[in-house]
Amino acid sequence: MIDLSLGQYNLVYNAFSFTIAMMGAATIFFFLGRSQVSNDYKTAVTITGLVTLIAGYHYFRIFGSWEAAYTVTNGTVKPSGGPAVNDAYRYVDWLLTVPLLMTELVLVMKLPTGESWSKGTRLGLLAALMIILGYPGEVASSFGTRWLFWVLAMIPFLLIVRDLFVGLRDSIAKQPDNVRGLINAARWLTVISWAFYPIVFIFPMIGFSGSDAETAVQIGYTVADIVSKVGLGLLVYIISVRKSEAEVPSRGTGTPLAAAE
């Protein structure tokens, strides 16, 4: 455990609280918005809300773990002597949410039945493998071990990127005009936001050290979680609303955009 400055401690503390509020609000938005999409897209929107719900739960736990790990006395922050900050919460969260993010992306494309299963299962398993390979590196104290598992986890990550850009190219080309650009954006948002994680992972190995590294890692993962979960979720929701309206034009109580915005 490292001594933090009061500013560093508070920055992370407030970022965690911000994230609890953000994830909670996003969850309610997606669960309520579920009634505004057609049956075909309800499961995609449900899963979108489950991702932010699970993340909100884990940020609530991480917040508590952060608070318990330090003692603030007269403006000075010291390790409390109790359990250290439990970084495993992040990996437990990702093990659940990252395969679900792949699932929501596949579901919102509404591929032919067999293809949904095969692509969704493959992407979900690769995502889980990526997280499982990252964890031994995260908890290792030696930089050699950290690099080894970083490289191993990058393999499934690159396979996912290839699947999203090569394997899904034909499926994306067949999407309706009014959502093709958004689905492309969802794909890019996934790849770019997921690329944050391996970068944050190597902060301690490239010169950030001590309390700077701890603060940068916590803030880095938090920003990446918000973009990849809430950002992607909003895209999936808007795509679901537009496709629902386009496919059931007579139902419309409004224009696609009025409902989406």
Place this chain on the structure above:
Amino acid sequence: MIDLSLGQYNLVYNAFSFTIAMMGAATIFFFLGRSQVSNDYKTAVTITGLVTLIAGYHYFRIFGSWEAAYTVTNGTVKPSGGPAVNDAYRYVDWLLTVPLLMTELVLVMKLPTGESWSKGTRLGLLAALMIILGYPGEVASSFGTRWLFWVLAMIPFLLIVRDLFVGLRDSIAKQPDNVRGLINAARWLTVISWAFYPIVFIFPMIGFSGSDAETAVQIGYTVADIVSKVGLGLLVYIISVRKSEAEVPSRGTGTPLAAAE
């Protein structure tokens, strides 16, 4: 109470937290998904969500009990001196959820009314009897007593297995083509995942001892609970969606699988 290593303590701690998140997310998924099945299957899906809700509650309690039973100071784990980990939470959970698991399996088959009642009641009572007979063994300190109640609890378990494979054979043969394989899978998943419990039960009797036994028992039961409750629940949900769509083809605004996936 036994001294655990920090790694063992954290493994169980994180597994419990993971399970709270998993059960909570599964519950919301089933409760929201209830709107995507026809009236005939709503009760099966409701009960599926109740099982994961009850399990999530108990894992929340078990997590608290685990945390309170130990004190972590500067990386060392010691019994706190307060109440020991309360294993009764598991048996209380199973006493409620195991008969409900039998019920959801019978309900999703949509047998003729009288048969549903008689088969469901018989399976539910056998399941409750199995749990009640297991508990005196779980809390016994002598291996002789543990074995005695293990054997007694195996009797209703084997009767349940016989019911699922012999008693329900004709009913399963009458299920629609598009779900017969899934119902068969649900039956096998039940029997295989339930077989974990008597195996985990005998860990302490076959040489696992001390902190290894405690860790293996906690992780073993947790994995079995996830497979038997969330795994079976997902099968029941997919079967419900497929049967709903097949039975009300005119309603469909989408394919069965789009809603199930």
